[in-house]
Amino acid sequence: METQFKILGILILMAPLVSAILSAMLGRPLLRSRTHWMVIIGVGLSFVCSLLMFGLLNPDVSSPVITIYDWIATGATQNLQTQFSVNFHIDSLTTVMLVTVTLVSLLVIIYSRDYMRHEHQPDRGYERFFAFLSLFVFSMCTLVLAGNFLLLYLGWEAVGLCSYLLIGFYYPKPEAAAAAKKAFLVNRVGDLGFGLGILLIYLRCGHLDYDYVFGPGLIQLKGYETAVALLLFCGAVGKSAQLPLHVWLPDAMEGPTPVSALIHAATMVTAGVYMVARCGAIFARSEPAMMVVATTGAVTAIFAATIALAQYDLKRILAYSTISQLGYMFLGLGVFAADAAVFHLFTHAFFKALLFLGAGSVMHAMGGIIDLRQLGGLRKFLPWTFVTFVIGSAALAGLPPFAGFYSKDLILVQAINTAPVLGWMAVATAVVTAFYTFRILFLAFCGPTRVPMEVRPHESGIWMLIPMFVLSLGALGAGFLFQHRFSEYLHLVQERFASLHHERFSHEFVAVMSTVLTALGIGMAFIFYIQRPNWADRTRVLAGPIYTLLQRKYYVDELYDLLFVRPLRYLGRICFGVDCYVVDGMIWLVTGIPRLIGWTLRTLQKGALQGYGLTMALGLGILLLFVWFTQP
Amino acid sequence: MNELSLHNYILVGAVLFGIGVIGFLSRRNLIIIFLCTELMFQGIIVNVVAFGKYHGNLQGQAFALFLLVIAAVEAGLALALVVVLFRRKGTLDSESFKTLRE
Amino acid sequence: MNESCLPIWTYLLTALGALAIFCLLPRADKSYRSAGGLIGIIALGLALFLLIHNGGIEHGTTLCFYAFATLAIVCSVAVIVQTRAVYSALFFVMVILSTAGMVLLLDAEFLAVALVIVYAGAILVTYLFVIMLAQQEGLSLYDRKSRAPFGACLAGFLLMAALSGAWTPMDHSMVPSTPIAGETLAIGRVVMTNYMVVLQLAGVLLLLAMVGAVAIVRKRFPKDFDASRESASIGEVGRKAAPF
Numbered sequence: 010m011e012t013q014f015k016i017l018g019i020l021i022l023m024a025p026l027v028s029a030i031l032s033a034m035l036g037r038p039l040l041r042s043r044t045h046w047m048v049i050i051g052v053g054l055s056f057v058c059s060l061l062m063f064g065l066l067n068p069d070v071s072s073p074v075i076t077i078y079d080w081i082a083t084g085a086t087q088n089l090q091t092q093f094s095v096n097f098h099i100d101s102l103t104t105v106m107l108v109t110v111t112l113v114s115l116l117v118i119i120y121s122r123d124y125m126r127h128e129h130q131p132d133r134g135y136e137r138f139f140a141f142l143s144l145f146v147f148s149m150c151t152l153v154l155a156g157n158f159l160l161l162y163l164g165w166e167a168v169g170l171c172s173y174l175l176i177g178f179y180y181p182k183p184e185a186a187a188a189a190k191k192a193f194l195v196n197r198v199g200d201l202g203f204g205l206g207i208l209l210i211y212l213r214c215g216h217l218d219y220d221y222v223f224g225p226g227l228i229q230l231k232g233y234e235t236a237v238a239l240l241l242f243c244g245a246v247g248k249s250a251q252l253p254l255h256v257w258l259p260d261a262m263e264g265p266t267p268v269s270a271l272i273h274a275a276t277m278v279t280a281g282v283y284m285v286a287r288c289g290a291i292f293a294r295s296e297p298a299m300m301v302v303a304t305t306g307a308v309t310a311i312f313a314a315t316i317a318l319a320q321y322d323l324k325r326i327l328a329y330s331t332i333s334q335l336g337y338m339f340l341g342l343g344v345f346a347a348d349a350a351v352f353h354l355f356t357h358a359f360f361k362a363l364l365f366l367g368a369g370s371v372m373h374a375m376g377g378i379i380d381l382r383q384l385g386g387l388r389k390f391l392p393w394t395f396v397t398f399v400i401g402s403a404a405l406a407g408l409p410p411f412a413g414f415y416s417k418d419l420i421l422v423q424a425i426n427t428a429p430v431l432g433w434m435a436v437a438t439a440v441v442t443a444f445y446t447f448r449i450l451f452l453a454f455c456g457p458t459r460v461p462m463e464v465r466p467h468e469s470g471i472w473m474l475i476p477m478f479v480l481s482l483g484a485l486g487a488g489f490l491f492q493h494r495f496s497e498y499l500h501l502v503q504e505r506f507a508s509l510h511h512e513r514f515s516h517e518f519v520a521v522m523s524t525v526l527t528a529l530g531i532g533m534a535f536i537f538y539i540q541r542p543n544w545a546d547r548t549r550v551l552a553g554p555i556y557t558l559l560q561r562k563y564y565v566d567e568l569y570d571l572l573f574v575r576p577l578r579y580l581g582r583i584c585f586g587v588d589c590y591v592v593d594g595m596i597w598l599v600t601g602i603p604r605l606i607g608w609t610l611r612t613l614q615k616g617a618l619q620g621y622g623l624t625m626a627l628g629l630g631i632l633l634l635f636v637w638f639t640q641p
Numbered sequence: 642m643n644e645l646s647l648h649n650y651i652l653v654g655a656v657l658f659g660i661g662v663i664g665f666l667s668r669r670n671l672i673i674i675f676l677c678t679e680l681m682f683q684g685i686i687v688n689v690v691a692f693g694k695y696h697g698n699l700q701g702q703a704f705a706l707f708l709l710v711i712a713a714v715e716a717g718l719a720l721a722l723v724v725v726l727f728r729r730k731g732t733l734d735s736e737s738f739k740t741l742r743e
Numbered sequence: 744m745n746e747s748c749l750p751i752w753t754y755l756l757t758a759l760g761a762l763a764i765f766c767l768l769p770r771a772d773k774s775y776r777s778a779g780g781l782i783g784i785i786a787l788g789l790a791l792f793l794l795i796h797n798g799g800i801e802h803g804t805t806l807c808f809y810a811f812a813t814l815a816i817v818c819s820v821a822v823i824v825q826t827r828a829v830y831s832a833l834f835f836v837m838v839i840l841s842t843a844g845m846v847l848l849l850d851a852e853f854l855a856v857a858l859v860i861v862y863a864g865a866i867l868v869t870y871l872f873v874i875m876l877a878q879q880e881g882l883s884l885y886d887r888k889s890r891a892p893f894g895a896c897l898a899g900f901l902l903m904a905a906l907s908g909a910w911t912p913m914d915h916s917m918v919p920s921t922p923i924a925g926e927t928l929a930i931g932r933v934v935m936t937n938y939m940v941v942l943q944l945a946g947v948l949l950l951l952a953m954v955g956a957v958a959i960v961r962k963r964f965p966k967d968f969d970a971s972r973e974s975a976s977i978g979e980v981g982r983k984a985a986p987f
Contacts, residue, residue: 630901664823
């Protein structure tokens with residue numbers, strides 16, 4: 010059993026890594042436009058192994074820890090672990106995450122085969138793109154499989170690096186370069202807290218292995234749970250784009266669309282949710298930390314959803330919806346519904362990837378146009394994309410048979426019963442979500458065609474449609490099929506989160522209510538954008554400053570610019586000035602002395618032989634006289 | 642035979658040499674500069690011959706003879722160079738030949 | 744000449760002479776030539792007075808020596824202070840003649856004659872040719888303006904003082920010349936025997952100088968070669984071309 014897991018774990022990790030290295034090395038000289046096969050094979054193998062691991066794992070048995078090799082051995086210090094190894098912690102959470110990550114990544118990579126070919130000349134980074142994608146999958150798998158915090162941190166940072174590389178894929182474009190930098194820097198802010206949290210754990214427990222920290226280590230952590238949990242949550246906030254640090258995610262839309270799908274669905278933003286779920290044992294011991302997690306989640310959810318109302322960039326709206334949905338997940342984590350949160354992560358991966366791939370398909374068809382005001386009536390041109398987009402939108406909005414409904418419902422029930430205020434905020438978010446989701450759908454696919462004359466929209470190729478179909482199936486059925494089994498399967502996680510169940514609102518009541526409200530939101534969107542298109546404009550005028558506030562994303566970017574970017578830039582300028590004038594001045598002074606001597610002596614070197622002769626004669630005369638006079 | 646000591650000749654030779662040095666260092670016409678070197682040669686010749694006389698042998702005179710040869714060689718080559726330089730620059734100003742500076 | 748007073752007087756007189764030359768040297772703006780001449784005459788007169796006062800003129804030879812020495816010094820000063828190169832050359836002939844006279848007084852007849860023939864006859868004529876070839880019309884600035892006259896005079900004075908004043912001879916009388924039959928014959932013998940190799944080398948040297956002079960003058964530079972070199976500012980060559 011253990012050996013099997015060991016082999017599977019190594020395969021899951023090594024297949025994407027090897028394919029990344031091979032496509033990076035052989036891509037340009039040999040594979041060229043066939044590079045994607047290398048990566049598809051690698052990630053496909055990884056997916057198959059994940060499935061096998063999923064099938065082999067018995068969730069009722071205590072999770073196995075598999076040590077691969079000793080990584081770092083430090084000198085003996087008192088009470089501290091001195092040996093760090095690369096080990097895998099395999100339990101139901103791990104396998105669920107692995108299957109989700111590898112499946113969505115595989116589909117996105119298959120989709121990229123055509124998308125990037127049309128987007129990009131084969132000799133201008135096609136290989137690079139696939140190498141990075143593969144590396145991304147490897148990083149995420151490392152993060153998920155990690156059996157100790159050190160390896161988790163490695164995967165965590167590698168994911169950040171890959172996101173930087175892929176967001177800045179079109180690096181000659183200044184916006185892309187800036188977005189990549191922004192993503193990386195904002196993530197650093199969170200990672201600082203994360204790193205400190207890990208150090209605090211190490212200081213208190215003297216151990217970084219999950220088995221120890223979540224077992225006997227919890228006693229040693231006593232009194233520090235809140236601090237550790239909040240520090241770890243900092244990292245999650247950065248990586249999963251929660252409220253104070255969400256600014257990087259919308260800008261990350263500068264990357265190619267498949268990258269957005271990957272980041273939003275599988276490999277990047279889910280890392281925060283996974284990490285909090287993984288460390289649930291620590292979080293559950295601290296009431297304030299759980300409160301912070303839940304509040305952050307709920308506030309982010311409504312905050313991002315309202316911003317999405319006033320945006321016109323298709324991909325940006327989807328980005329804000331991701332932030333909003335991640336807020337749901339954190340809300341779920343914060344109200345002791347980790348299984349619901351992970352379930353939502355699972356379903357969300359399907360429909361968000363689907364929506365992004367659909368957006369990519371639209372972009373592909375429209376020749377890069379993504380502004381909702383320029384789209385319209387695309388239903389006629391892109392029938393398949395339309396169908397899949399409807400499924401994705403319904404899932405995102407949370408309509409009953411679709412995946413999003415079940416997972417969101419679980420979170421809502423738990424939230425309303427545990428923290429009513431936050432729960433009702435989440436319910437309000439559901440309405441807004443339904444509204445903006447169907448706003449996209451109606452504006453882009455229905456109504457009159459506003460497509461510019463010169464653009465000829467066309468349906469995407471089969472390679473792009475197949476992943477969308479598969480994801481549609483997931484968005485359709487994942488929720489319905491797994492709604493009961495998921496919680497059972499994840500019961501290990503559930504167990505750690507001591508549930509505080511005192512039901513005020515029954516499951517059925519919440520389900521019906523949220524469905525009605527969602528339908529209400531969809532109906533409003535229908536009225537505003539199909540029946541009475543002028544109402545939307547009138548509302549916009551009526552709302553006035555509120556609309557502007559939403560459109561400018563609550564001025565968060567401007568606020569950060571004012572609070573952090575500018576002072577830092579001024580500080581940088583001051584430092585530069587100090588370097589330029591003080592330090593350089595001192596160096597200049599030091600060099601100035603020999604320079605002055607040289608300058609003085611140079612006047613003697615005029616190149617005129619007579620001058621040299623004069624000096625020589627003078628010297629000779631003085632020397633001779635000196636010798637004669639000093640002779641005894 | 643006479644009261645004229647070696648010292649007198651040395652004095653004259655030194656004065657001639659010194660005047661030549663002054664001219665060599667202060668004049669700017671290349672031709673005059675070379676004339677001044679010949680002036681220095683004169684001082685040396687007087688000196689050398691006087692020393693030969695002082696020691697009562699012919700080595701001084703033989704040495705002066707070879708000095709004469711050197712002076713002729715120097716004059717020939719130097720004047721050839723002066724002609725070349727004049728062709729290149731159209732001037733004989735020593736100040737304008739400063740390529741040694743850089 | 745009194746030995747005790749000799750060095751101080753020598754220094755004083757050479758200093759005076761250097762001052763005179765300093766005043767006499769051609770200058771573009773102002774001219775102190777009359778003052779310089781006056782100082783020079785005073786210095787010379789003082790020197791002669793001192794010499795005659797100390798030693799007296801007992802022989803015709805002594806008189807001749809003083810005359811030749813004075814002439815040589817005056818003419819050599821004239822050589823270096825003339826603004827026109829032709830006059831310098833002509834005064835230089837006078838220097839050679841008086842030097843030849845002094846050499847004659849030292850019983851070196853052959854050398855005196857050789858000096859006149861080689862110098863005045865051959866070398867000076869070459870100089871005159873070059874002066875005619877390479878002379879610009881009128882007086883050029885570089886002829887009218889001397890370069891660092893004070894430093895040059897100081898250096899000259901120091902050298903003169905060092906060379907002349909430092910010699911305080913114990914016994915300064917000449918050894919009477921041994922009556923060698925025919926000075927010229929003796930010189931010829933010495934040169935052809937003792938200095939045989941040197942003589943050959945001198946001949947080779949003369950030949951080389953002739954060939955070299957011809958080669959140098961024949962070589963023609965393209966006209967723009969020099970102009971381009973001059974137009975490049977300092978360090979420009981190194982900046983444009985690869986350092987290695």
